[in-house]
Amino acid sequence: GWLSAAYISKLLDLQKNQNYSVKVVESPDIPTIGIGEATIPTIIEIFQFLDISEDKWMRKCDATFKLGTRFENWYEGKEAFWHPNARKFFQKSDHSKLIFEWLEYSFSGGTSSFESCFEAIISSCLQNKSPKLESDIQYSSKLEYAYHFDSRKFADFFQSHCLELGVTLISDTVQEVCLDENGYISHLNCAHHCITGDFFIDCTGFKGLLINQALQEPFISYSDYLLCNSAVVAADSLETNDKFNFQNREIRPYTNSKALSSGWMWNIPLVSKTSYGYVYSNHCISKEEAEKEFISELPSSVTQSPRHISMRVGRTKRPWVKNCLSVGLSSGFIEPLESTGIFIIEYALYYLRYFFPDKNHNPKISEQYNDVMRKEYEEILDFVTMHYVLSKRENSEFWKHYKFSASYPSSLSDKLERWTVRWPNSPN
Numbered sequence: 001g002w003l004s005a006a007y008i009s010k011l012l013d014l015q016k017n018q019n020y021s022v023k024v025v026e027s028p029d030i031p032t033i034g035i036g037e038a039t040i041p042t043i044i045e046i047f048q049f050l051d052i053s054e055d056k057w058m059r060k061c062d063a064t065f066k067l068g069t070r071f072e073n074w075y076e077g078k079e080a081f082w083h084p085n086a087r088k089f090f091q092k093s094d095h096s097k098l099i100f101e102w103l104e105y106s107f108s109g110g111t112s113s114f115e116s117c118f119e120a121i122i123s124s125c126l127q128n129k130s131p132k133l134e135s136d137i138q139y140s141s142k143l144e145y146a147y148h149f150d151s152r153k154f155a156d157f158f159q160s161h162c163l164e165l166g167v168t169l170i171s172d173t174v175q176e177v178c179l180d181e182n183g184y185i186s187h188l189n190c191a192h193h194c195i196t197g198d199f200f201i202d203c204t205g206f207k208g209l210l211i212n213q214a215l216q217e218p219f220i221s222y223s224d225y226l227l228c229n230s231a232v233v234a235a236d237s238l239e240t241n242d243k244f245n246f247q248n249r250e251i252r253p254y255t256n257s258k259a260l261s262s263g264w265m266w267n268i269p270l271v272s273k274t275s276y277g278y279v280y281s282n283h284c285i286s287k288e289e290a291e292k293e294f295i296s297e298l299p300s301s302v303t304q305s306p307r308h309i310s311m312r313v314g315r316t317k318r319p320w321v322k323n324c325l326s327v328g329l330s331s332g333f334i335e336p337l338e339s340t341g342i343f344i345i346e347y348a349l350y351y352l353r354y355f356f357p358d359k360n361h362n363p364k365i366s367e368q369y370n371d372v373m374r375k376e377y378e379e380i381l382d383f384v385t386m387h388y389v390l391s392k393r394e395n396s397e398f399w400k401h402y403k404f405s406a407s408y409p410s411s412l413s414d415k416l417e418r419w420t421v422r423w424p425n426s427p428n
Contacts, residue, residue, distance in 0.1 A: 001203035002158035034152030036268030036275025054138035063149040177214035211326035227281035
């Protein structure tokens with residue numbers, strides 16, 4: 001919610017423009033879930049748009065750099081593979097023919113994997129090296145990077161930032177969403193306030209209090225394709241006299257994703273702690289069994305009691321209905337395997353910038369926005385599902401499902417068939 005408020009405040013130039021006001025209703029009864037959050041490089045564009053110092057926010061949010069993701073034990077016979085941050089690498093004209101050069105090398109008897117094309121990134125990960133030099137300017141480096149950060153501290157940082165911009169914080173709990181005769185939201189009845197507005201942004205998480213409950217917009221589940229719907233999380237704190245973990249293994253500049261019996265486990269390194277989480281399917285393993293397996297994978301330094309989280313996987317059919325826009329978990333969620341949670345918020349706010357509503361809330365604007373978001377959710381669904389269906393694992397009910405009986409989105413089936421004859425980034 002606070003990231004959305006910061007973006008809109010910047011968009012409206014709130015400090016200079018007195019014609020608008022931005023209010024955030026935050027319930028004191030609903031705590032922020034403080035876990036390690038991983039991102040992809042596009043998040044840099046948000047910080048640059050908001051004119052926020054990289055050094056300042058990273059220090060406040062316990063943030064570390066992320067050069068990519070290491071997938072451990074996802075494929076039988078291979079210990080790990082990497083997904084490096086290389087979007088800009090491929091956009092450079094001198095690298096556009098890289099795939100053909102690698103294929104020619106492979107057909108000539110070469111044995112190095114395609115990962116070897118990104119040796120600088122992977123080598124930096126394995127040596128726990130930062131992507132940046134001390135002389136690099138903010139948000140700039142020869143190696144493309146993203147971040148890990150503490151989600152609670154991130155929310156706190158943006159709350160302070162928004163208050164400086166002139167955003168009004170209303171500490172209260174929404175009890176009723178009231179509609180006018182045309183079905184638009186007219187006001188929110190809270191425990192201690194009645195809040196009116198012209199445009200409402202639903203950041204109420206999986207509840208979808210405004211978009212799904214009040215406006216009754218349907219939710220499209222992706223459970224037919226993605227089995228994981230739960231998580232159990234914990235963290236360990238680093239020694240106070242060893243802030244950057246030099247005595248142990250140093251801070252890793254990557255997220256580690258390890259396949260387990262009924263899902264996968266993340267390892268996200270922060271400055272003062274490491275965040276762990278087991279994302280699993282409760283159709284394949286019980287809550288108690290998942291916690292037991294999770295604890296068996298944790299280092300002895302973790303003394304925190306695990307917490308359990310339920311996930312609603314899918315998307316709201318239309319994230320923008322009348323004068324309400326859902327952003328974040330209320331709009332949709334495709335499990336955290338490829339760090340797309342924050343990205344989809346970035347994407348939603350970026351396109352709100354171009355489809356900002358007029359005074360009359362012309363439905364043609366929201367229709368076009370909804371179409372853009374639908375396509376992006378479907379693209380991410382294909383991308384994440386692909387990790388499971390291409391795995392060769394079959395050592396549990398979960399993995400056997402994906403290997404032998406899983407349903408694919410039709411768009412993914414088309415892509416997989418096309419990629420047997422054309423490389424994935426081909427325009428045709």
